[in-house]
Each structure stands twice: as structure tokens, then as C-alpha cells.
């Protein structure tokens with residue numbers, strides 16, 4: 001079974017609302033690990049890896065749930081180009 005099919009199955013089995021609450025829960029766990037790393041200078045790379053993976057898995061389910069996968073990809077591509085433009089402007093100013 002492909003990863004996407006497994007995530008669709010998770011949504012069908014456990015339902016939209018519980019899975020969307022899980023998105024929030026996983027994001028909060030990642031936030032906590034980032035704060036530990038930055039504020040408390042904690043060596044928590046393993047936890048950052050785990051929580052980043054959890055958030056990515058849940059964001060995949062969010063995109064499937066709202067049927068927004070293609071739109072998000074398009075928006076991301078446009079945003080990355082905007083970031084590149086800003087970086088180019090930044091570099092010009094730095095000279």
C-alpha cells in the first residue's frame with residue numbers, strides 16, 4: 001500500500017475531526033521541541049526528527065481531507081519564488 005493510500009485509510013477509519021485534532025496536537029508537540037532546542041539549548045535532534053515527521057504526516061492528511069493537495073503545491077511553488085526574489089533584493093542591498 002502506498003503512503004497516501006494508508007493516510008486516506010486513516011482518515012476513513014478514524015474520521016475527519018479526530019484526525020484534524022491530531023494535526024493540532026502534533027504541531028504543538030513540534031512547537032515544544034523547537035522551543036526546547038532554541039530557548040533551553042537542548043540537544044533534541046531525535047525528538048525534532050520524530051515530531052517533524054508526525055507533523056508532515058498529519059499535514060498530508062489535512063490536504064487529503066480538504067482536497068487541497070494540488071492547490072497547496074501551486075501556492076508553495078509561488079511562495080518559494082517570492083522568497084527567492086526577496087533574497088535577491090536582500091543580497092543587492094547587502095553589497
Ligand SMILES: [Mg+2]
Pocket residue numbers: 026029050051054
Ligand atoms: Mg508527535
